[in-house]
Amino acid sequence: MTQGHDPVTPGAGRVAVYSAAARALHWITVAAVFVMIPLGFAMTYRGNTLDIWDGVTDALYSSHKLLGFLVLWLSAGRLLYRLLHGAPPDEPTLEWWQKAASHLVHWALYGLLLIVPLLGWIGVSLFPSLMVFNLFELPALAAPNEEVAKRVLSVHGWLAILLALLVCAHIGAALFHYLIRKDGVLRRMLPGLSRR
Numbered sequence: 001m002t003q004g005h006d007p008v009t010p011g012a013g014r015v016a017v018y019s020a021a022a023r024a025l026h027w028i029t030v031a032a033v034f035v036m037i038p039l040g041f042a043m044t045y046r047g048n049t050l051d052i053w054d055g056v057t058d059a060l061y062s063s064h065k066l067l068g069f070l071v072l073w074l075s076a077g078r079l080l081y082r083l084l085h086g087a088p089p090d091e092p093t094l095e096w097w098q099k100a101a102s103h104l105v106h107w108a109l110y111g112l113l114l115i116v117p118l119l120g121w122i123g124v125s126l127f128p129s130l131m132v133f134n135l136f137e138l139p140a141l142a143a144p145n146e147e148v149a150k151r152v153l154s155v156h157g158w159l160a161i162l163l164a165l166l167v168c169a170h171i172g173a174a175l176f177h178y179l180i181r182k183d184g185v186l187r188r189m190l191p192g193l194s195r196r
């Protein structure tokens, strides 16, 4: 079985780095989530708050449903890859609590990357509002029930906020390691980065 990491990358200053596949999956997920969270707020603001239900709002919802659906499968594939191939050993200079905290946040991120889009999909199944760009419908996961749909989509929204907060903490930690602690953590995901 191939490893989920490259043991040593000379150009990176001898830190164990994530494999090219793990890095690609990480950065594609980052790009998608950076679009999905503002898109979610923009569409509900335009629809629910401003009460504008035109073609633009419809396109925002369709984009959110489609991209979110893709994030779900991307995350499932990524988690499978992670479980099969593992990760590089922890950065050797980390304190025990830094290792524990980072593992906790990473597994919480994996969990939310699955649960948030899954609840969105269940929510639009219950509503029902499965149409995407007037072209095709997502498969339904539940029979229509508007009351339950509203509750599921509310939990979806709150967990998306939790995801955003964890992502902020995660980015803060990455920058702390690179700029203040000056260790090799960020170069595990960005091997091309210069040493600090």
Ligand code: HEM
Residues within 6 Å of the ligand: 033, 036, 037, 038, 039, 040, 041, 044, 045, 048, 064, 065, 066, 067, 068, 069, 071, 072, 113, 116, 117, 118, 119, 120, 121, 123, 124, 138, 153, 154, 156, 157, 158, 160, 161, 163
């Ligand atoms: C990683 C994936 C996803 C993220 C980060 C995300 C994030 C969000 C956010 C931030 C909101 C706004 C919440 C609010 O204003 O209270 C939202 C709303 C919504 N999302 Fe998602 N979402 C994702 C996937 C999905 C998927 C896959 C679907 C459906 C197939 C979906 C359907 C919806 C719907 C229908 C709403 C509007 C709920 C309402 O009107 O109250 N989302 N999402």
Ligand code: HEM
Residues within 6 Å of the ligand: 026, 029, 030, 031, 033, 034, 082, 087, 091, 102, 106, 107, 109, 110, 113, 167, 170, 171, 174, 175, 185, 186, 187, 188, 189, 190
């Ligand atoms: C939506 C945003 C993001 C999500 C959902 C996310 C998710 C994750 C996950 C799940 C891992 C664990 C990988 C594994 O062990 O299999 C990880 C690792 C990592 N991420 Fe992110 N990430 C995000 C944004 C970022 C950003 C913007 C940076 C850089 C500023 C970053 C830097 C890192 C680093 C350096 C690691 C490796 C940590 C280590 O193992 O020592 N991430 N990320």
